[in-house]
Amino acid sequence: MHDEPATETAAIETAGLSKSYGRVTVLKGIDLRVARGEVFALLGPNGAGKTTTVRILATLTRPDGGTARVAGHDVVADARRVRRVISLTGQYAAVDENQTGAENLRMMARLRRLSRPQARRRAAELLERFDLADAAGRRVATYSGGMRRRLDLACGLVTDPEVVFLDEPTTGLDPRSRQAMWRVVGELTATGVTVLLTTQYLEEADRLADRIALLDGGRVVAEGTAAELKDRVAAAQLTMVLTSTDAFEAALHALGDRVTQLDSARRSVAVATDGSAAHVRSLLDEIDPGRTAVESFAVREATLDDVFLTLTGTTKETAGV
Incomplete structure (x- = not known):
């Protein structure tokens, strides 16, 4: 690792940090900077x-591979100081x-x-x-x-x-x-x-x-x-409970990759919305034009759970919807 000077305000800095155990690669180039x-x-x-x-x-x-410094010290070259x-x-x-x-x-x-x-x-x-x-x-x-x-x-x-x-x-x-x-x-x-x-x-x-x-x-x-x-995912989430399995499957087909969370057992599906009445009404009309497919719905602000489920490889299927 190269012992380059750290910026004055950084407590932790990493660049391109990588680590493998055998054939399993755990870190694939981590860049972090913590003030x-x-x-x-x-x-x-x-x-x-x-x-x-x-x-x-x-x-x-x-x-x-890569470099990492803590309090200005290289974690390999200056391990004792770290x-x-x-x-x-x-x-x-x-x-x-x-x-x-x-x-x-x-x-x-x-x-x-x-x-x-x-x-x-x-x-x-x-x-x-x-x-x-x-x-x-x-x-x-x-x-x-x-x-x-x-x-x-x-x-x-x-x-x-x-x-x-x-x-x-x-x-x-x-x-x-x-x-x-x-x-x-x-x-x-x-x-x-x-x-x-x-x-x-x-x-x-x-x-x-x-x-x-x-x-x-x-x-x-x-x-x-x-x-x-949270803003990166959506300002809010619209969660809909469908009246039947057929209605649930039709909603999934209509929404496609816009689905953020779903629960098959409850026939519940969630989708991002900007939270405005106009957008919520538009989504409901899209999924339920005949006003018979949606049993109930709720709008809530986006949470870190939504961020986690949307941006990681975690399955959207969850019992928490």
Whole structure:
């Protein structure tokens, strides 16, 4: 990799990043640029390359081609420097269940070469910050999933990293624990930390991310703010429930590749619309000129789910329409 100077405002930069495992190509030339202090989300179906991208940026996996820099350091040539300025929280909490929360934090601080007094102070600060002070003396084996995730993230922050990688940090958490993690991410960026987030929860990306990159098949297929990505798909979605199987099949034939989502079991089909009464009326007249084929319809604003389903290779058949 070439050690070229990074632009002043970039926390993460990749160009042509590629990676294969045997005959399977996982990344096919990823170009990303994440500004300092930004929350940047990577979205995509399973196998799209999200975790591989994070592992390369965190120096855990060596790329086959392309370049990648984190906080100005090349992830191959300057791997040690990269590790000093990053934190990685994976999909599963990596904490010692036989130790208490406070012991985990003190151990991590000592591994990062803080003195014993410094380690104690830092552990106390993080326990308070992550709402774990009351459980500081309890073994982690007794913690809930959300508490373990917060502790895991706290362990990665003992030395105030510049860049934090969160690889599906709220997977499996209940709504209350997920909200708590969202609050923590907001607090991190308020202090100037850059966060790169991968998630399966589109609501999470919509709420947290300043910008989003959508991966599919090892490539970036779309990038922008949540609002920009939604506008790229459509301002709104018209969902129609048809009165019979024949009417449903006729609607699919009439709409063709304009269909964004469908549910055969419910005889439901969705199509993009600009949201105006004139366009909605035109679509209904096209599908149901005799006013007998459409049982009901609804118009709603486009969501990241629509972006995901429209721009990735995910099938349009879904039970969520």
